[in-house]
Amino acid sequence: MNFAGIELSGSIVNASGTFDAIAARRAFGDALLASFPFAAFVSKTVTLEPRQGNPPPRLWELGAGMLNSIGLPNKGLNRFLAEDLPQLAELPVPLIVNVMGSAPQDVARLVAAFGAREEVAALELNVSCPNVTTGLLMGADPGETAALLDVVRSQTAKPLIVKLTPNCASPGEVAAAAEQHGADAVSLINTVRGMAMHPRRPREPWLGGGTGGMSGPAVRAIALAQVREVRRRVRLPILGMGGVQSGRHARELLDAGADLVAVGTESFRDPLAGSRIAAELLEIDANSGMIGVTA
Numbered sequence: 001m002n003f004a005g006i007e008l009s010g011s012i013v014n015a016s017g018t019f020d021a022i023a024a025r026r027a028f029g030d031a032l033l034a035s036f037p038f039a040a041f042v043s044k045t046v047t048l049e050p051r052q053g054n055p056p057p058r059l060w061e062l063g064a065g066m067l068n069s070i071g072l073p074n075k076g077l078n079r080f081l082a083e084d085l086p087q088l089a090e091l092p093v094p095l096i097v098n099v100m101g102s103a104p105q106d107v108a109r110l111v112a113a114f115g116a117r118e119e120v121a122a123l124e125l126n127v128s129c130p131n132v133t134t135g136l137l138m139g140a141d142p143g144e145t146a147a148l149l150d151v152v153r154s155q156t157a158k159p160l161i162v163k164l165t166p167n168c169a170s171p172g173e174v175a176a177a178a179e180q181h182g183a184d185a186v187s188l189i190n191t192v193r194g195m196a197m198h199p200r201r202p203r204e205p206w207l208g209g210g211t212g213g214m215s216g217p218a219v220r221a222i223a224l225a226q227v228r229e230v231r232r233r234v235r236l237p238i239l240g241m242g243g244v245q246s247g248r249h250a251r252e253l254l255d256a257g258a259d260l261v262a263v264g265t266e267s268f269r270d271p272l273a274g275s276r277i278a279a280e281l282l283e284i285d286a287n288s289g290m291i292g293v294t295a
């Protein structure tokens with residue numbers, strides 16, 4: 001299949017930040033390359049400068065999912081290019097690099113740097129970050145998203161996928177702004193802002209970052225509603241994600257309007273979830289006579 005100009009061998013990819021392909025290669029060796037669980041690999045968010053991330057604790061288990069306040073720790077652009085990119089280029093699938101900056105010019109530098117690398121098939125823009133100048137979340141306001149794309153679009157001819165945040169008034173409006181200002185695709189949903197209280201200290205939040213991002217089965221209904229809303233607003237290809245644990249869940253996101261599906265939190269429970277879900281989806285489609293219609 002083709003997603004926004006990227007040739008893919010299947011319909012399931014990983015959600016950014018939920019599968020460490022370099023650590024998995026260390027653990028499983030070349031067996032990982034022989035049966036890679038995803039049709040493309042999406043990197044964890046890369047920023048210009050290194051980031052430490054948030055203070056611990058960083059995780060809280062929910063009845064149907066989890067809260068994380070990891071805070072996007074990463075080694076920064078230069079070390080990622082020198083140390084990680086050569087290893088990720090060995091994966092047998094296209095590489096999508098996820099980037100974030102606190103000003104459009106920072107994102108433009110990241111997009112230009114990765115756009116110049118032939119190892120990179122596409123970029124995903126994580127816009128769940130406040131603009132240092134305006135204080136507005138870049139992906140929560142259609143005007144901010146438009147202004148961001150106006151700065152970064154000219155930096156690369158590679159596909160730009162805008163990763164929408166569910167923490168805004170209207171993801172459909174933001175998606176429409178992304179489409180009008182040159183995005184090639186949108187992905188959604190990112191995590192939903194939430195909080196857990198400390199079990200022993202009254203009035204204190206548990207997470208070091210105060211609030212965190214909710215993911216897993218708890219957010220699946222939100223993902224379905226938002227994918228459908230965005231599908232009604234734009235013609236762009238949609239990468240849908242949020243709580244997918246099975247082929248049935250992937251099929252539902254596709255039926256709501258997604259063209260490709262990402263698996264996130266489920267990979268923490270089962271590192272081969274991507275392959276399992278892809279196989280389940282193929283079987284569901286074969287049994288319903290849909291193969292050939294979607295392929």
Ligand SMILES: Cc1cc2nc3c(=O)[nH]c(=O)nc-3n(C[C@H](O)[C@H](O)[C@H](O)COP(=O)(O)O)c2cc1C
Pocket residue numbers: 015016017018044045068070072098126163189190191214215216217219241242243244262263264265266
């Ligand atoms: C531990 C963890 C780390 C994440 N890191 C990133 C990240 O670096 N960049 C990003 O755009 N999204 C990140 N996400 C969000 C996921 O890519 C995805 O949008 C979200 O978790 C919903 O999918 P899921 O319910 O299948 O996990 C992270 C999610 C989790 C749980």
